[in-house]
Amino acid sequence: MSRLTVPVSKRDHLQGDPKAPLTLVEYGDYECPHCGRAYPIIKRVQARLGNRLCFVFRNFPLNEIHPHAEHAAESAESVSTHGGEKAFWAMHDMIFEHQRSLEDAALARLATEAGVDGKVVLSDLAASNFRDRVREDFMSGVHSGVNGTPTFFINGVRYDGPWDEADLVAELEETLVHLA
Amino acid sequence: MTQLSHPLPAGTPAPNFTLWATPDQKLSLDELRGRLVVLVFYPADWSPVCGDQLALYNELHSDFHRLGADVIGISVDGVWCHTAFREERHLHFTLLSDFEPKGALASQYGVYREADGTTERALFVIDREGIIRWSYLSPVGVNPGADGILEALESLQHPAAAGSGSAP
Numbered sequence: 289m290s291r292l293t294v295p296v297s298k299r300d301h302l303q304g305d306p307k308a309p310l311t312l313v314e315y316g317d318y319e320c321p322h323c324g325r326a327y328p329i330i331k332r333v334q335a336r337l338g339n340r341l342c343f344v345f346r347n348f349p350l351n352e353i354h355p356h357a358e359h360a361a362e363s364a365e366s367v368s369t370h371g372g373e374k375a376f377w378a379m380h381d382m383i384f385e386h387q388r389s390l391e392d393a394a395l396a397r398l399a400t401e402a403g404v405d406g407k408v409v410l411s412d413l414a415a416s417n418f419r420d421r422v423r424e425d426f427m428s429g430v431h432s433g434v435n436g437t438p439t440f441f442i443n444g445v446r447y448d449g450p451w452d453e454a455d456l457v458a459e460l461e462e463t464l465v466h467l468a
Numbered sequence: 469m470t471q472l473s474h475p476l477p478a479g480t481p482a483p484n485f486t487l488w489a490t491p492d493q494k495l496s497l498d499e500l501r502g503r504l505v506v507l508v509f510y511p512a513d514w515s516p517v518c519g520d521q522l523a524l525y526n527e528l529h530s531d532f533h534r535l536g537a538d539v540i541g542i543s544v545d546g547v548w549c550h551t552a553f554r555e556e557r558h559l560h561f562t563l564l565s566d567f568e569p570k571g572a573l574a575s576q577y578g579v580y581r582e583a584d585g586t587t588e589r590a591l592f593v594i595d596r597e598g599i600i601r602w603s604y605l606s607p608v609g610v611n612p613g614a615d616g617i618l619e620a621l622e623s624l625q626h627p628a629a630a631g632s633g634s635a636p
Binding site: 290350351352353426427430431432433434435436448 | 520521523524526527528531557558559560610611612613614615618
């Protein structure tokens with residue numbers, strides 16, 4: 289059974305109460321179509337679980353097959369640093385909603401929409417300022433047994449089951465029952 | 469689940485092989501003596517799980533290199549199939565064809581699936597002296613990830629670890 293080797297902490301991007309009884313960590317790739325499909329599912333799961341769930345997104349770009357994934361991840365990190373977590377999540381959402389055009393100029397436009405000057409993000413991309421940050425996420429995933437994207441961890445344990453809305457909600461609620 | 473395969477365990481000398489790596493080039497395990505070697509047996513080029521598994525190892529190419537390891541993928545697919553697969557997926561590592569006699573090498577390593585005519589999804593880490601130091605058999609439908617390989621390779625980075633013969 290694979291477990292999260294790097295616990296959720298302040299360095300993570302999270303939505304919801306960090307003290308919530310349930311934590312769902314996703315290792316995702318912004319250019320991966322499966323992650324794109326998971327994106328609205330996660331939104332619905334969050335709506336259904338409410339304050340019982342904390343959601344965390346970590347970067348796992350597969351650059352050899354997704355040429356824009358690395359810059360998409362770095363741009364979201366750049367937006368987070370310059371614009372805060374609200375801007376990060378706006379960027380995260382917009383990237384998944386525009387998965388088909390993720391070249392640098394498009395990422396800069398999304399960053400501007402998220403409230404951070406697109407030129408700043410472009411210069412961060414050019415200087416690879418957030419490459420290490422993204423790689424840290426990636427390697428923490430590798431060491432935790434992430435084997436593709438998306439990979440989910442529920443309360444620190446890798447979840448290998450199906451991740452349609454009903455399946456995820458059922459699994460999370462069952463986890464909650466075991467906690468009680 | 470019926471599990472009939474018995475992959476060679478840690479401590480066993482790795483059976484040597486000479487297999488086609490490209491349409492005009494063969495590779496022998498002997499040539500890699502002095503390097504750490506990761507053998508990745510997988511059922512088939514192009515299958516969804518295999519593609520993901522190899523894509524992950526591809527991303528880790530520089531990390532494996534830093535640890536002094538060569539990754540080698542092995543399946544029963546023919547060398548032209550491998551060539552197309554490597555090119556399409558931009559794979560940085562060698563793929564060997566265990567094609568004729570089919571699955572002979574996989575059988576020697578204890579990871580051939582007679583019923584399916586493919587290899588198991590199995591991993592072997594071989595040390596610089598040609599001894600298997602870690603092996604792992606994954607259910608065929610499950611991508612085993614890279615954490616086990618990295619742990620095994622990291623445990624072989626220190627001179628003290630050489631010769632202990634135990635799996636991490």
